[in-house]
Amino acid sequence: MFDANGLVILAVGAFLCFYGVRSVNLGVIAAGFGLGWMITSLFNASALTMLLFGLVGAVVSWVVCSLIFRSAAFVVGGLTGAVAGARLADLVQPGQSSWAASAIIIAAIAVATAFIADKYRARALLWLTSIGGASMMLVGIGRTFEALNWIDNPDSTPATITSNAIWVALAVAGWILQRRLFADRLGIKPRERAAA
Numbered sequence: 001m002f003d004a005n006g007l008v009i010l011a012v013g014a015f016l017c018f019y020g021v022r023s024v025n026l027g028v029i030a031a032g033f034g035l036g037w038m039i040t041s042l043f044n045a046s047a048l049t050m051l052l053f054g055l056v057g058a059v060v061s062w063v064v065c066s067l068i069f070r071s072a073a074f075v076v077g078g079l080t081g082a083v084a085g086a087r088l089a090d091l092v093q094p095g096q097s098s099w100a101a102s103a104i105i106i107a108a109i110a111v112a113t114a115f116i117a118d119k120y121r122a123r124a125l126l127w128l129t130s131i132g133g134a135s136m137m138l139v140g141i142g143r144t145f146e147a148l149n150w151i152d153n154p155d156s157t158p159a160t161i162t163s164n165a166i167w168v169a170l171a172v173a174g175w176i177l178q179r180r181l182f183a184d185r186l187g188i189k190p191r192e193r194a195a196a
Contacts, residue, residue, distance in 0.1 A: 006145075008051070009034065009038075009136050010137055010140025010141060012140075013136025013139070013140050017133025017170060019181075021182055024073075027125070028076055030133075031082075031083055032059070032079055033054040035079055036054040037050045037057070039053065039106070040054075041139060042090055042097045043097060073122075074118040076129075080128040082106050082110035083132035084128075084131045085109030087135035087167070088105055089106055092105065094153075094154075126175060130178065131171045133170075134171040150163065
């Protein structure tokens with residue numbers, strides 16, 4: 001069965017993974033949308049609820065970032081870390097997820113990545129957008145194609161290992177592509193580009 005709702009999160013995840021470091025504003029919107037969507041997906045919400053939470057997450061994230069734009073890297077780092085935290089919360093809690101455990105995992109990773117992004121700016125955001133976008137892509141693939149649901153919700157050890165390998169591969173591919181496309185924005189000198 002094909003679920004078109006999964007295409008939304010897949011597209012937003014692909015944007016964040018492969019283009020996120022290019023625009024802070026679009027990165028904030030994409031990460032906020034993904035965070036809202038992924039948190040509600042942890043609890044098997046309806047597609048309309050996930051879309052609503054995704055849109056609310058996007059708007060709130062953009063408004064907050066606009067108000068404190070000097071801390072944009074901090075906000076984007078926290079949001080993309082929260083997206084990755086939602087993926088990790090899903091992995092460590094197979095089956096039914098606990099709100100409390102999910103909140104602790106997501107908040108801890110979000111806070112840590114926010115401080116890392118604030119300290120290391122574009123270089124950290126390169127990694128964080130790639131990892132967060134790859135997380136969203138896995139959810140999108142799993143929801144879009146029923147036969148590939150195991151990518152989002154692995155039900156065995158081999159499926160978990162394979163799903164995590166796909167997550168890492170997508171994140172690395174996003175990192176490589178963004179590093180090459182946006183080398184000037186990242187401050188990578190031509191000599192470093194040749195070595196990369």
